[in-house]
Amino acid sequence: MLIGSPGSGKSTVGEALARRIGADLLCTDTEIEKRAGKPVGDIFVEEGEPHFRALEREIVAEALRSWEGVIAVGGGSVLDEDTRADLADHHVVYLQVEFGEAAKRVGMDVARPLLSGNPRTKLRKLLDERLPVYEGLATVTVATTGYHPEEIVDEIVPTLDNAGKAEQ
Numbered sequence: 001m002l003i004g005s006p007g008s009g010k011s012t013v014g015e016a017l018a019r020r021i022g023a024d025l026l027c028t029d030t031e032i033e034k035r036a037g038k039p040v041g042d043i044f045v046e047e048g049e050p051h052f053r054a055l056e057r058e059i060v061a062e063a064l065r066s067w068e069g070v071i072a073v074g075g076g077s078v079l080d081e082d083t084r085a086d087l088a089d090h091h092v093v094y095l096q097v098e099f100g101e102a103a104k105r106v107g108m109d110v111a112r113p114l115l116s117g118n119p120r121t122k123l124r125k126l127l128d129e130r131l132p133v134y135e136g137l138a139t140v141t142v143a144t145t146g147y148h149p150e151e152i153v154d155e156i157v158p159t160l161d162n163a164g165k166a167e168q
Helices: 010-021 028-036 040-047 049-066 081-087 099-106 119-137 149-163
Strands: 025-027 070-072 093-096 140-143
Touching: 010 025, 010 070, 010 149, 025 028, 028 040, 028 049, 040 049, 049 070, 049 081, 081 119, 093 119, 093 149, 099 119, 140 149
Parallel strands: 025 070, 093 140
Antiparallel strands: none
8 A cells, every 4th residue: 555645656666566566556546537427626525525535445445355456545535534544454555755755746736726816835834734644544654855766665575574565
């Protein structure tokens, strides 16, 4: 299970990790878009954040029960109390990114509705709010700032030996 803020590299590192260990990747935001038939940003605008969070909760819970590969969850999914409780029994890798790097990676991405308007200010606020949650859930923390995805995977793979590959 990969967690982290927007721009931490969950999808990119998730793809590299899945390739390395011969597993599949489930990116919960991608799965939400697939099931809803529209982009995350459209879900937020048309149906609101509570609807999006309900879809997200359902998909994360389902993935934790049955997915045997790598799971990369949306940055806000860990704010759900039930999701946090579910994660207690799983190997959780927190991809830590410095604010400046996250801001650079996220840029003016319109697909990130929670960052619309003033992305840097909103990203700072999200990071400040979520950092304690990410740190509290993490089985292991891996820095991503300044590292290539393969180098990050090099740090994650040894931690899987202790956790079991099915619990990523």
